[in-house]
Amino acid sequence: xxxxxxxxxxxxxxxxxxxxxxxxxxxxxxxxxxxxxxxxxxxxxxxxxxxxxxxxxxxxxxxxxxxxxxxxxxxxxxxxxxxxxxxxxxxxxxxxxxxxxxxxxxxx
Amino acid sequence: xxxxxxxxxxxxxxxxxxxxxxxxxxxxxxxxxxxxxxxxxxxxxxxxxxxxxxxxxxxxxxxxxxxxxxxxxxxxxxxxxxxxxxxxxxxxxxxxxxxxxxxxxxxxxxxxxx
Numbered sequence: 001x002x003x004x005x006x007x008x009x010x011x012x013x014x015x016x017x018x019x020x021x022x023x024x025x026x027x028x029x030x031x032x033x034x035x036x037x038x039x040x041x042x043x044x045x046x047x048x049x050x051x052x053x054x055x056x057x058x059x060x061x062x063x064x065x066x067x068x069x070x071x072x073x074x075x076x077x078x079x080x081x082x083x084x085x086x087x088x089x090x091x092x093x094x095x096x097x098x099x100x101x102x103x104x105x106x107x108x
Numbered sequence: 109x110x111x112x113x114x115x116x117x118x119x120x121x122x123x124x125x126x127x128x129x130x131x132x133x134x135x136x137x138x139x140x141x142x143x144x145x146x147x148x149x150x151x152x153x154x155x156x157x158x159x160x161x162x163x164x165x166x167x168x169x170x171x172x173x174x175x176x177x178x179x180x181x182x183x184x185x186x187x188x189x190x191x192x193x194x195x196x197x198x199x200x201x202x203x204x205x206x207x208x209x210x211x212x213x214x215x216x217x218x219x220x221x222x
Binding site: 033034041043044045049090093095096098099100101 | 153207210211212214215
């Protein structure tokens with residue numbers, strides 16, 4: 001079993017929909033939780049960064065961490081075609097572990 | 109601030125050759141990490157350098173090596189190239205290191221081994 005599980009998708013939704021992306025993990029020691037976005041033929045870029053539990057909001061993006069369930073989520077409101085990308089979750093205690101990435105397609 | 113730069117952006121080599129990739133981190137960042145990304149395996153950690161010392165290493169054979177210079181610039185070398193080494197090689201810099209996870213990636217070097 002991988003330390004971090006992420007459905008690779010693809011996840012296809014219509015423009016304007018609310019998108020929910022998720023990762024589960026097994027190591028309860030993780031304290032730092034991140035979401036990265038990667039466009040085709042580009043390097044990943046840090047989208048959301050959360051320490052410990054709780055929610056964090058930035059514009060149309062909300063990151064949630066539920067340490068009791070070992071589950072993190074990224075919500076995208078009012079999704080746009082420009083949000084089409086691969087979204088990678090990552091988490092760390094002393095070692096950074098990456099999810100496989102979920103390919104998201106927003107249909108106009 | 110200028111972002112992370114990687115050179116070259118594209119590279120074509122043949123089996124058995126060796127290759128050196130270069131990475132210039134964001135100014136002031138002392139940590140540089142290297143990753144291999146392929147469609148099948150996703151993002152795999154190669155190694156991290158911090159202040160010229162290798163701090164962490166992933167599960168790759170000894171053909172993959174790296175180094176960091178006093179100005180934080182880093183190079184990665186792959187010797188005796190194999191077809192399976194074809195991938196996007198990403199460099200990421202960080203002010204503190206991979207342990208807290210905040211990393212800034214370059215555009216990558218796409219290596220094709222024929």
